[in-house]
Amino acid sequence: MNLPYFIAQRLIKGRTKGTSFSKPINVIAVIGISLGLAVMILAVAILTGFKQQIREKVIGFGSHIQIVIFDSNYSLETAPISEGQDFISKIEKIPGIKHIQVFATKAGIIKTDEEIQGVYLKGVGSDFDWNYFNSCMVDGEVFHVTDTMRTDKVIISKKISDMLRLKTGDSFAMYFIQDPPRQRKFTVSGIYETSLEEFDKVYVFCDIGHIKRLNSWENNQVSGFEVFIDDFDRLDQMTAAVIDAVGYRVVEDEEKFKVVSVRQKYPQIFDWLNFQDVNVVIIILLMLVVAGFNMISGLLILILEKTNMIGVMKALGSDDITIRRIFMYQAAWLIGKGLFWGNVIGIGLALLQLKTGLITLDPSSYYIKTVPVNFNIFHIIMLNAGTMSVILIMLLVPSKLISRITPVKAIRYD
Numbered sequence: 001m002n003l004p005y006f007i008a009q010r011l012i013k014g015r016t017k018g019t020s021f022s023k024p025i026n027v028i029a030v031i032g033i034s035l036g037l038a039v040m041i042l043a044v045a046i047l048t049g050f051k052q053q054i055r056e057k058v059i060g061f062g063s064h065i066q067i068v069i070f071d072s073n074y075s076l077e078t079a080p081i082s083e084g085q086d087f088i089s090k091i092e093k094i095p096g097i098k099h100i101q102v103f104a105t106k107a108g109i110i111k112t113d114e115e116i117q118g119v120y121l122k123g124v125g126s127d128f129d130w131n132y133f134n135s136c137m138v139d140g141e142v143f144h145v146t147d148t149m150r151t152d153k154v155i156i157s158k159k160i161s162d163m164l165r166l167k168t169g170d171s172f173a174m175y176f177i178q179d180p181p182r183q184r185k186f187t188v189s190g191i192y193e194t195s196l197e198e199f200d201k202v203y204v205f206c207d208i209g210h211i212k213r214l215n216s217w218e219n220n221q222v223s224g225f226e227v228f229i230d231d232f233d234r235l236d237q238m239t240a241a242v243i244d245a246v247g248y249r250v251v252e253d254e255e256k257f258k259v260v261s262v263r264q265k266y267p268q269i270f271d272w273l274n275f276q277d278v279n280v281v282i283i284i285l286l287m288l289v290v291a292g293f294n295m296i297s298g299l300l301i302l303i304l305e306k307t308n309m310i311g312v313m314k315a316l317g318s319d320d321i322t323i324r325r326i327f328m329y330q331a332a333w334l335i336g337k338g339l340f341w342g343n344v345i346g347i348g349l350a351l352l353q354l355k356t357g358l359i360t361l362d363p364s365s366y367y368i369k370t371v372p373v374n375f376n377i378f379h380i381i382m383l384n385a386g387t388m389s390v391i392l393i394m395l396l397v398p399s400k401l402i403s404r405i406t407p408v409k410a411i412r413y414d
Contacts (some may be wrong), residue, residue, distance in 0.1 A: 004322055008329035011306070025301045026334055030293035031049070031337025036287035037387055041231045041346030042282045044379050049372030051273045057196040058269060059262055059369065060132035061203060063101075063226030063233060065242050066265065069254035070256035078105055080221035081257070088225070092244040096230050096238055101127045104211040104223040108174045110204070121174070122210030133192050133205075139166035140190030143207070150209035151385060153189035157200035160190045174204075184210060235261055243382055276355065288387065292394040299331050299395050303402060310405050324399045331395050332388070337383050350375065378407060 057098040070078040083102055091097055103124040109116060126145045133142055133155065143153035156166065166172060169187050176182045186206060193199055213222065229238045246257050263270045303310070310323055350373045353359055357370035 004325035005329055008326045009335070011326070012333055013329060019404040026298050029294040030334055030338040030341070033291045033335060033387070035337055036291040037105040037342025037383065038346035038349070040284050040287050040383050040387070041343070041380060042350060043280045044383065045184070045346075045373045046186075046371055047276055047280045048198075048376060048379070049374035050276065050366075050368070052374050053368055053372045054196075054269065054273060055262075056132065057194045057199070058266055059228075059232075060136075060194070061196075061199050062227045062262060062265065064232070064262055065239055066225035066228040066240070066260050067227065067246060068258055068260070077107060078223040080104075080215065080217045081224060083220045083222050085225075085245045091242055092228060093287045094238070096234060096241075096246060097227060098230050099228040101125065101226050101228075102208065102222040102224070102328075103128075103226055104208050105118060106176065106211045106214060106218075108176050110160070110164060110174050111171055112166070112172055113166050117160065117164055118202070119160065119174075119204045120202040121204050121206055121211065122209035123206055123223075127171060131391050135157045136194050137190050138193045140188065142205075143210075145207050146236055149215075150398060152185065152187050152210075154186045154204055154206045155190040155192055156188055156204050158191050158193040159197060159200040160204065161188075163413045164301040165203075167191070172183050178214075182214055190357070192365075195369055196367045198363055204237065216229045234341035259402050284383075288390050291387065292391050294332060295391050295395060296398050297309075298334060299327060299398050300401070302327055302330060303399075307405060310402060314405070320402055327399055327402070328392065328395065332392065335388055335391055339387060342381070342387075343384070347375075347380070 032089055052205070068079045075165055088100060088149065091100060102125045106121045107118065108121045109118050126147055132144045137155075140155070142155055143151055161167065164172070166188055168191060171185055171187045174184050174186060186204075192200075206224065211217075211223075212219065212233060221309070227238075227242060229235065231238075239259060239332045246259055248256075288305065306327075353371055354373040354375075359371040361368055361371060363369050
């Protein structure tokens with residue numbers, strides 16, 4: 001028989017059925033642990049949800065990895081490369097590569113009767129993955145590109161739609177500053193909204209054939225390739241694999257390519273997202289400290305309440321380790337009770353936000369309309385296991401008080 005565990009069970013049952021002066025303190029300790037765990041679950045779920053949504057928005061506009069000509073900078077006017085590159089088949093065979101598509105970009109100016117706006121015209125081909133933008137459409141629909149016929153349809157953001165007073169079905173003229181200057185007429189096929197204002201206010205999507213024609217490119221020339229991967233956490237590893245597949249050109253007349261990950265292209269956004277991790281770490285540490293000190297006070301009250309019992313057990317030959325285990329079992333039971341209610345509160349509130357979007361945000365500041373929530377069972381398990389372990393380790397110090405209790409004084413203690 002595990003004697004410390006047996007005695008701890010009897011003490012727990014006696015405390016739940018009867019009354020004791022330690023009961024209010026224990027309730028406070030359980031509440032402290034519950035609220036602490038609930039806050040930690042919400043903090044991690046919101047942070048990971050926020051980072052995931054922002055990443056999806058940025059990647060939706062520019063993919064995980066881009067392959068462009070080596071001398072291209074980050075301007076809107078790019079140098080063309082041939083679409084039929086031998087490294088494409090090599091990249092498609094890399095495990096973890098989900099999709100490859102071509103793109104072309106060009107700066108333009110939209111002019112209506114009353115307004116004017118500079119935009120970033122992005123041309124897409126028949127291989128373009130519309131899944132992300134299908135989920136962002138607020139009016140109309142995306143257009144379809146074929147290899148045989150060029151379409152004049154485009155999709156614009158709600159931001160541009162509001163600024164220029166354009167709606168689905170409207171036509172507008174776009175002007176291109178080049179020699180000689182050119183103009184194209186487009187029709188709005190759909191309106192999307194991602195709340196990522198930095199991108200929404202400039203991106204217009206069109207048939208890639210228009211950009212080829214405006215730039216006087218050949219039919220097989222594009223600005224570059226966009227590569228999508230299965231797992232963002234492997235971005236650096238997959239970027240290195242794509243670089244190896246592309247290879248290095250040393251012959252003077254060969255095209256030289258540059259491989260850029262989305263993290264390298266938009267470092268300010270991802271540095272800002274990584275900075276949010278610090279806030280969550282601080283919250284978790286504070287909650288652990290608060291829950292730990294609440295539990296320490298609860299354990300000290302338990303020991304004080306059972307001083308007579310400690311004295312009797314020592315008189316009967318029990319050692320300090322055995323007695324300490326009795327109180328650690330009781331503490332573990334209280335911690336487990338707190339963790340249970342903490343999970344109920346934390347997961348419950350997170351599910352409520354996920355289903356209803358009750359708490360809203362300012363899209364101009366946070367890039368999203370509602371507080372995002374991302375459930376990851378691994379995170380929840382780690383928070384529970386970590387909270388239990390840290391608090392039990394913190395309780396080892398006050399439990400040493402038992403070794404300083406002498407049988408004679410403890411039996412007389414009232």
